[in-house]
Amino acid sequence: MSYYLQLLLNGVIAGAVYALFAVGLTLVYGVFRFINFAHAELISWGAYLALMFSSPPVSLPLYLAVIPAIVLTAVIGLSQDWFIYRPLRRGSPITLLIASIGLSYMLRNVLRLIWGSDLMTFSLPPARAFEFSGYYVTGIQLLMLASALLFLMILYLLLTKSLIGKSLRATADNLELAAIMGVSMPKVSAVVWTLASVFAAAGGILLALDTNLEPMMGGANLIKAFAAVLLGGAGNVWGALLGGLFIGIAENLSVAFFSPGYKDFVSFAVIFLLLLFRPRGIFGLLTGVR
Amino acid sequence: MDYLLHVMILALIYSVFAMSLNLELGYAGLYNFGHVAFFGIGAYVSALLSQAGVPVSAAMLCALAAAGIAGAVLAVPALRVSGDYFGIATLVFAEMFRLICLNERWLTKGPMGLPGIPRPAWIAPGVDGMPAYLLFTFLAAVGTFVFIRRLTGSPFGRALRVIREDEHMAQAFGKNILLFKVKAIVAGSVLAGWAGTLWAHYISYISPADFTLTETMLVLLCVVLGGRGTNWGPVVGAIAVVFFGEAVRFLPIPQALTRYVAPLQGIIYGGILVVIMMKMPNGLIPEYRRKNT
Numbered sequence: 001m002s003y004y005l006q007l008l009l010n011g012v013i014a015g016a017v018y019a020l021f022a023v024g025l026t027l028v029y030g031v032f033r034f035i036n037f038a039h040a041e042l043i044s045w046g047a048y049l050a051l052m053f054s055s056p057p058v059s060l061p062l063y064l065a066v067i068p069a070i071v072l073t074a075v076i077g078l079s080q081d082w083f084i085y086r087p088l089r090r091g092s093p094i095t096l097l098i099a100s101i102g103l104s105y106m107l108r109n110v111l112r113l114i115w116g117s118d119l120m121t122f123s124l125p126p127a128r129a130f131e132f133s134g135y136y137v138t139g140i141q142l143l144m145l146a147s148a149l150l151f152l153m154i155l156y157l158l159l160t161k162s163l164i165g166k167s168l169r170a171t172a173d174n175l176e177l178a179a180i181m182g183v184s185m186p187k188v189s190a191v192v193w194t195l196a197s198v199f200a201a202a203g204g205i206l207l208a209l210d211t212n213l214e215p216m217m218g219g220a221n222l223i224k225a226f227a228a229v230l231l232g233g234a235g236n237v238w239g240a241l242l243g244g245l246f247i248g249i250a251e252n253l254s255v256a257f258f259s260p261g262y263k264d265f266v267s268f269a270v271i272f273l274l275l276l277f278r279p280r281g282i283f284g285l286l287t288g289v290r
Numbered sequence: 291m292d293y294l295l296h297v298m299i300l301a302l303i304y305s306v307f308a309m310s311l312n313l314e315l316g317y318a319g320l321y322n323f324g325h326v327a328f329f330g331i332g333a334y335v336s337a338l339l340s341q342a343g344v345p346v347s348a349a350m351l352c353a354l355a356a357a358g359i360a361g362a363v364l365a366v367p368a369l370r371v372s373g374d375y376f377g378i379a380t381l382v383f384a385e386m387f388r389l390i391c392l393n394e395r396w397l398t399k400g401p402m403g404l405p406g407i408p409r410p411a412w413i414a415p416g417v418d419g420m421p422a423y424l425l426f427t428f429l430a431a432v433g434t435f436v437f438i439r440r441l442t443g444s445p446f447g448r449a450l451r452v453i454r455e456d457e458h459m460a461q462a463f464g465k466n467i468l469l470f471k472v473k474a475i476v477a478g479s480v481l482a483g484w485a486g487t488l489w490a491h492y493i494s495y496i497s498p499a500d501f502t503l504t505e506t507m508l509v510l511l512c513v514v515l516g517g518r519g520t521n522w523g524p525v526v527g528a529i530a531v532v533f534f535g536e537a538v539r540f541l542p543i544p545q546a547l548t549r550y551v552a553p554l555q556g557i558i559y560g561g562i563l564v565v566i567m568m569k570m571p572n573g574l575i576p577e578y579r580r581k582n583t
Contacts, residue, residue, distance in 0.1 A: 035374050084564060094321060095567045097374055098514060101323070102563025105507050109556030116549065219503060223385060226378055261393040268386045275379050276367045 002134050007252045013141045015248020016148035020203030021221055022228035022240035023155065024196030030172035030235030031192050034093055037100040038080060039200060039225070040218030041107035046073040046201025047208035047217065048115055051122060062122070070201045076107075077197030081189060104219075112215045120213040144206045151202055152241060155195070159237065164191055172235055220264070224251075227267035230274045246270075295420045301532040302427040303488045306434045308512035308524035310481030315510075316519035316577075317442050318474040319454030321377040323506055324364075324384030325482055328357045330501035332483025333490035334391065334398060337407045340491070346410040350487045357483025358476050365475040369468060384506065391498040403497025407490050415494075427488055431525075434481055439521050441477065450474055451519070504556075511563050517573030526574055531559075 021043060028036050049072050052058065053065035060068075084103060088096050129136045159165035167183040168191055179185055204218065228247050232239020251266045258265070307329055314320040336353035340346045368379040391398045398404065413419040413426065441447055453460040453467055460467055490496050508531060516527025538555055566573065 035378065084568065087568060091571065093373065095571050097321065097377065098510065099564050099567035101507060101510065102560045102567065104560070105504075106557050106560025106564065109553040109560060113550055113553035113557065223382065226382075230378075259393060262389065265386065265389055268382045268389070271378065271382045272367070272386075275371050275375060 004253070004256060006135050007256055008249060009135055009137065010141075011249030011252035012245065013137075013145050013248070014252060015245035016145050017203045017207050017244075018221070018224050018228050018248050019241045019244030020148055020151060020199045020206075021225035022232070022244045023152070023237055024199045025222075025225045026229045026232065026235055026237060026240040027168075027172075027192050028196050029229065030237070031168070031175070031188065032085070032089070032096075034085075034096045034100070035226075036080075036085075036196075037097070037222070038104040038107060039196065040222035041104050041111070042073055042077055042197050042200035042218070043204035043207075043221055044111060044213070044215060044218035045076055045107065046070060046197075046204035047213050048111055049073060049201075050205045051115075051120060051208070051213060054122065062124075066202075066205055069205065070198055073201035074194050074197040077193045077200075078190060081193045086189070108215050108219070115213075115215075117215055122209055122213075124209070138210075140206075140209050144210060147202065147206060151199060155199075155237070158195075164188070168192065223264070223271075224267045227270045227274075230271055292417050292420055295424050297532060297536045299420070299424050299427050299492055300536070301529045302424075302431040303485055303492065304509070304512060304528035304532050305431050305525045306427075306488065307482060307485035307509050308516070308528040309434055309438055310478045310485060311509050312513045312518065312520075312524040313438055313442070313481065314474055314478040315513055316517075316523070317447060317454065318450045318471060320471060320475065321374070322380045322475070322478070323377045323510070324380035324382070324387075325478070325509060326501050326503075326505040327364075327380075327384040327387040328361060328479040328482035329486040329489070329505070329509075330384075330387055330391070330496075331360050331479075332357045332486025333496050333500075334404070334486075335483075336487035337404045337490045337496055338397070340408050341404065341406070346408060346491060350484075350491075353487045354480050354483050357486070358480040361476045361479025362472060364479075365472045369471050369475075381503075381506070384501070384503070388498050388501050391501070398498070401498060403495060403499075405495045407494045407496065409491050409494070423492055427492070430484065430488055434484065435521065435525065438481075442521070446470070446473070454519075507563070508559065511559055513573075514563065514566055515573055517575035517577060519577040520573075520575045523573055523575045523577075530574075534558075 021039070024042070025036065025039050028034070028039070046069055049069035050062070050065050053060050053068050054062045058065070080103065084099055085096060088099055124140075129138050130142070159169060164187065167178065168188050170178040170181070171183055171185070171188045178188075203221075207217070207221065224247050225244070228243030229240050231243030231246055232241070247267050247270065250270065251263050254263060254266045307325075310328075311322065311325045314322045314325070332353045335356040336346075336349045339349035339352055344352070364380065364383050368376055368383070371379060392400055394400070409415055409419055409423065410426070413422040442450070449460065449465050449470055452463070453465065453470055457467055460470075509528075512527035512531050513524045514527070515530060516525065517523030535555065538551060541551075543551060570576075
């Protein structure tokens with residue numbers, strides 16, 4: 001029994017990070033109605049930039065290195081929109097999609113150009129595992145959980161309490177109507193891209209602390225974020241959050257029943273079944289903030 | 291000289307692959323981002339059967355059938371959704387395929403891959419067989435080209451284009467949209483499997499690493515660069531992409547810098563895709579459209 005509870009615990013921790021990825025993806029989808037494949041690269045760029053700032057020659061302590069890493073990732077996210085997606089928004093949606101695939105490939109290769117293709121890790125002291133009545137959690141996993149919660153709480157306050165959050169939700173609900181009501185589109189779009197990049201970078205850094213860095217890390221996690229987004233109903237922020245948790249838990253519990261090589265299969269199967277039976281998502285029905 | 295033959299064979303195989311994607315993406319407007327799975331299914335089925343002692347020509351036919359069946363199996367559920375959701379469903383399908391190839395070691399030997407895939411009996415193995423294999427792929431590519439041109443010029447092809455432009459109108463004309471799309475995907479998958487078998491028997495070694503998102507990106511680039519929905523577009527695109535990729539090897543690059551070549555190439559491929567979308571979304575050969583009067 002405790003074995004399953006341990007897996008459940010691991011699942012919640014992984015799911016919290018997936019939720020961070022999924023929130024940004026679904027926000028962008030909610031407002032601009034396209035799936036940004038290059039979201040994957042925001043995840044890996046966040047992690048690599050944190051590595052860069054925390055290792056020589058800059059050698060900032062990790063908690064400080066995170067700040068410029070996240071800021072720079074946000075710059076990447078905003079320039080994606082400004083230079084590529086914004087001019088394309090008037091064309092057919094498919095040009096946006098293909099451009100984002102090209103951009104993703106390009107950014108991934110810039111990463112490989114700078115840091116090479118090998119696995120890299122943060123040089124951290126060996127992880128200590130804390131024991132809570134038989135269950136083991138490493139300090140980094142606690143950090144993952146805590147910071148994911150913190151970020152999501154900030155998001156909640158931003159979306160529900162602030163004016164910009166409200167206009168963002170209005171835009172996601174109906175872009176034209178929101179524009180007619182005087183919601184400033186450039187402002188909303190800047191906020192969406194900043195949020196998406198910050199959350200992706202934070203998630204990427206947390207994931208890299210727990211595992212390692214490689215140029216494909218973003219791509220592998222993007223599919224899980226897709227699954228989470230679809231579970232929640234595309235465009236639904238809280239749905240994506242629950243979706244991320246669900247994927248994390250399902251994936252980790254699957255290890256008890258199938259070969260670990262098929263761990264990623266869970267999110268694939270979820271996507272397929274959802275598209276088959278419930279393209280609108282499951283948690284989309286819950287009353288939540290859109 | 292042998293190297294030139296090699297590049298030409300690669301370009302022809304990629305042309306077949308790109309033409310098959312163009313049938314779905316260009317003519318039917320179905321954004322299949324998992325097309326590499328059918329290429330892979332063709333390669334694996336053909337390789338496994340021929341290694342089990344089945345004659346290569348029979349193995350190739352079985353591979354085509356397998357790719358077609360897989361296409362139908364994917365099409366029916368995936369077509370319940372449209373647009374970008376269809377893109378995700380197909381992308382996920384390709385990753386599922388890759389994961390199965392990686393994990394079912396009893397069948398596919400997992401990440402080790404399958405070495406020593408035989409050539410057809412009438413083609414000599416190794417370098418000696420290259421002129422013959424070039425002829426074989428050339429005929430295969432010409433056959434594919436003629437087949438697709440006849441298909442897309444037929445009433446079936448016209449109906450596909452109408453569906454792409456306006457589904458409601460096609461429906462009003464009494465077309466069974468789902469059936470048309472399924473047929474397009476099956477045909478595209480069979481042809482992608484065809485490209486896969488040609489490739490497997492030529493290169494003689496396949497592994498799951500050959501069927502990643504990178505290949506999807508490359509073939510997408512071939513189609514989009516050449517021109518979606520045209521007969522020559524994907525051929526021109528494939529030739530341009532393959533020759534560019536191989537020409538990079540001849541640049542005088544110092545030994546110390548060689549590790550930068552592959553990423554730079556990737557940056558250029560990705561960059562071209564973005565620039566095409568921004569500057570000339572119709573590609574080098576734009577699809578002919580009658581002017582509205």
